[in-house]
Amino acid sequence: xxxxxxxxxxxxxxxxxxxxxxxxxxxxxxxxxxxxxxxxxxxxxxxxxxxx
Amino acid sequence: xxxxxxxxxxxxxxxxxxxxxxxxxxxxxxxxxxxxxxxxxxxxxxxxxxxxxxxxxxxxxxxxxxxxxxxxxxxxxxxxxxxxxxxxxxxxxxxxxxxxxxxxxxxxxxxxxxxxxxxxxxxxxxxxxxxxxxx
Numbered sequence: 001x002x003x004x005x006x007x008x009x010x011x012x013x014x015x016x017x018x019x020x021x022x023x024x025x026x027x028x029x030x031x032x033x034x035x036x037x038x039x040x041x042x043x044x045x046x047x048x049x050x051x052x
Numbered sequence: 053x054x055x056x057x058x059x060x061x062x063x064x065x066x067x068x069x070x071x072x073x074x075x076x077x078x079x080x081x082x083x084x085x086x087x088x089x090x091x092x093x094x095x096x097x098x099x100x101x102x103x104x105x106x107x108x109x110x111x112x113x114x115x116x117x118x119x120x121x122x123x124x125x126x127x128x129x130x131x132x133x134x135x136x137x138x139x140x141x142x143x144x145x146x147x148x149x150x151x152x153x154x155x156x157x158x159x160x161x162x163x164x165x166x167x168x169x170x171x172x173x174x175x176x177x178x179x180x181x182x183x184x185x186x187x
Contacts, residue, residue: 005055006102013053017107017146018087018099024142025090025097 058102067162074112074165086110089142094128095135105171107147111136112167120156120166136168143172150175 009017067073076084078096086098089109100108113132117123124132140152149172158166 005057006104007106008054008056009103009106014087014099018089020146021089021099021107021109021139021142024145025138028138 053106063102064162072116072165073163074167075116078114090135090139092135095132097135097139100169105147105149105173107143107172109139109143109170110167111139111170112165116164117166118158118160118164120158123166132168136170140170143170147172149173 071081071084073084074096077086077098086101088096088098090097090111091114094114095111096114097109097111100110111132113124113128121129136154140154143149144152151173153169153171153173155169155171156166157169158164
């Protein structure tokens with residue numbers, strides 16, 4: 001047994017989490033970046049700003 | 053969200069002797085249903101049925117690949133990792149974890165089909181040494 005066990009999300013909770021993740025994944029490169037990061041125009045997600 | 057205990061011995065036995073849970077899920081087996089969050093021609097991502105943290109997700113190649121390095125050429129490995137990255141970014145956006153753990157699993161001891169676990173840890177999380185996933 002794990003120390004805290006596992007989560008037991010209700011079906012509607014799982015469906016809601018999946019829906020939000022699908023929406024975020026579909027948004028892809030349009031996802032807002034953390035302030036420490038800047039948008040990468042060439043692919044999904046964000047990349048750190050160039051050094052120097 | 054409620055927590056429940058899990059019998060790890062029974063889980064390990066099932067992982068060793070049961071069907072490939074990823075192939076069964078892809079085949080639509082009713083006992084291996086997951087919430088799909090992403091799929092393309094070669095990959096699939098879905099929610100963990102027994103998550104230790106909210107939104108814990110798995111990414112796998114659709115093909116039954118058992119070795120993360122030698123069964124994938126550079127292009128296939130890079131493609132898989134781009135999906136892992138994309139799903140991890142979504143987990144971070146939706147669940148705002150303090151940090152994100154990525155772990156490649158699938159071994160000859162059970163659940164042989166290569167898959168990546170993506171787990172966003174909350175600030176108060178402790179990391180289990182036994183299963184390498186935050187709880």
